[in-house]
Amino acid sequence: MDIDAKTLVKKDLKHIWHPCTQMKDHETIPLIAIKSGKGVYLTDFEDNSYIDGVSSWWVNLFGHCNPYINQKIKEQLDTLEHVIFAGFTHAPIVKLSERLCKLSPQGLEKCFYADNGSSAIEVALKMSFQYHQNKGQKRPLFVSLENSYHGETIGALSVGDVKLYKEVFEGILIQTIQSPVPKNQSEEAAKVAADVLEQIFIKNGKEISAFIIEPLVQCAGGMHMYHPLYITLARSLCDKHDIHLIADEIAVGFGRTGSMFACEQAGVSPDFMALSKGLTGGYLPLSVVLTTNKIYDIFYGDYSEQKAFLHSHSYTGNPLACSAANATLDIFENENIIEKNREKIAYIAAKLEKFKNLKNVKEVRQTGMIAAVELSDYDASLRINLKVFTYALEKGVLLRPLGNVVYFMPPFVITCKEIDTMMDVAYEAIVSLNTL
Numbered sequence: 001m002d003i004d005a006k007t008l009v010k011k012d013l014k015h016i017w018h019p020c021t022q023m024k025d026h027e028t029i030p031l032i033a034i035k036s037g038k039g040v041y042l043t044d045f046e047d048n049s050y051i052d053g054v055s056s057w058w059v060n061l062f063g064h065c066n067p068y069i070n071q072k073i074k075e076q077l078d079t080l081e082h083v084i085f086a087g088f089t090h091a092p093i094v095k096l097s098e099r100l101c102k103l104s105p106q107g108l109e110k111c112f113y114a115d116n117g118s119s120a121i122e123v124a125l126k127m128s129f130q131y132h133q134n135k136g137q138k139r140p141l142f143v144s145l146e147n148s149y150h151g152e153t154i155g156a157l158s159v160g161d162v163k164l165y166k167e168v169f170e171g172i173l174i175q176t177i178q179s180p181v182p183k184n185q186s187e188e189a190a191k192v193a194a195d196v197l198e199q200i201f202i203k204n205g206k207e208i209s210a211f212i213i214e215p216l217v218q219c220a221g222g223m224h225m226y227h228p229l230y231i232t233l234a235r236s237l238c239d240k241h242d243i244h245l246i247a248d249e250i251a252v253g254f255g256r257t258g259s260m261f262a263c264e265q266a267g268v269s270p271d272f273m274a275l276s277k278g279l280t281g282g283y284l285p286l287s288v289v290l291t292t293n294k295i296y297d298i299f300y301g302d303y304s305e306q307k308a309f310l311h312s313h314s315y316t317g318n319p320l321a322c323s324a325a326n327a328t329l330d331i332f333e334n335e336n337i338i339e340k341n342r343e344k345i346a347y348i349a350a351k352l353e354k355f356k357n358l359k360n361v362k363e364v365r366q367t368g369m370i371a372a373v374e375l376s377d378y379d380a381s382l383r384i385n386l387k388v389f390t391y392a393l394e395k396g397v398l399l400r401p402l403g404n405v406v407y408f409m410p411p412f413v414i415t416c417k418e419i420d421t422m423m424d425v426a427y428e429a430i431v432s433l434n435t436l
């Protein structure tokens with residue numbers, strides 16, 4: 001049955017409440033119905049194609065409808081679609097867990113699964129809290145970075161610091177402290193920020209369960225970037241005060257920062273590492289928290305000791321999602337993606353140069369496959385992000401600036417020619433703002 005885009009959008013708006021959206025905006029901003037996807041392109045019902053410059057909210061790694069991932073999911077679909085994960089297991093998840101433990105920073109040996117990023121954060125926070133509790137310590141506090149984002153369930157929102165999402169719910173959040181994020185990518189800024197963290201640990205250390213960070217890039221916080229030295233310093237401060245380090249690699253994991261995981265660049269292992277988004281190549285919801293045997297062992301004991309971690313989600317460890325994740329890891333291995341991306345990273349770096357000359361550009365920055373162009377402080381009421389979005393869309397590029405930050409986080413299958421189109425269109429869009 002063919003349905004035209006107009007009817008689809010009309011029916012959508014009658015019944016659907018979209019995420020992160022003031023729905024009234026759709027009185028003036030069209031909702032776009034996408035018919036199909038192929039590689040870096042999304043195609044609408046009028047057969048306009050758009051380069052997916054944001055990897056469909058940072059999830060897609062190897063293109064839409066990737067033939068290899070499609071095939072692997074189809075094979076799994078005819079074998080086992082889902083099974084309860086308490087008391088049962090299945091082949092795709094055992095294979096995936098073995099591979100994740102091998103790939104991740106040293107010492108991460110156990111995988112706990114959930115089905116979205118926010119839930120993974122809840123798992124890490126609860127595990128950390130219960131670890132200390134099982135050891136007879138009450139540590140109700142969590143520390144996170146200013147400007148951080150960790151998801152939108154109550155616990156995840158509590159450790160986040162994006163006012164826009166958090167402010168309304170202030171009254172029902174858990175107790176957290178925010179420490180300054182290094183103000184730029186210099187080593188000096190990393191040291192300054194670590195000094196403040198140390199003061200917080202000295203003052204409140206005995207009450208703090210864990211310190212949570214987005215390693216190297218605070219994505220939702222406007223692609224703010226900092227030096228790996230900060231993570232190294234934070235690791236040693238956490239060790240000194242017996243505080244867990246949680247690395248939220250939900251957005252930056254799987255090659256986005258140039259290495260498989262961002263923590264590698266600091267040469268440290270966190271106590272918990274949360275993964276989601278790219279985990280399934282952008283196909284299906286799945287998340288995982290990796291942790292150490294040292295932490296796992298504190299939960300291990302006779303049932304009557306009441307030490308177990310009693311947390312679960314209905315769709316935990318879904319076999320279809322795990323097969324997509326295994327296919328994604330196959331592609332990393334077979335096609336030597338991390339190595340191959342180096343060329344694209346250098347290409348993007350070269351293309352970023354010319355943005356520096358624009359008078360309404362404040363700063364450009366890049367970490368691996370993530371690049372950002374921060375514009376001058378336009379007043380929020382101008383909603384210049386919408387202007388850039390609309391301009392780029394008309395030229396066949398999907399960009400979704402965060403406030404005054406125009407960024408690029410394309411699928412890794414993007415070609416240099418497509419990078420040209422994506423970044424040239426963004427450049428024109430930024431130039432067009434000069435007429436405001």
Ligand SMILES: *Cc1c(COP(=O)(O)O)cnc(C)c1O
Nearest residue numbers: 116117118149150151214250251
């Ligand atoms: C997207 C994101 C989350 C939340 O993941 P969801 O699947 O959207 O709940 C958490 N942390 C970071 C760093 C993210 O980018």
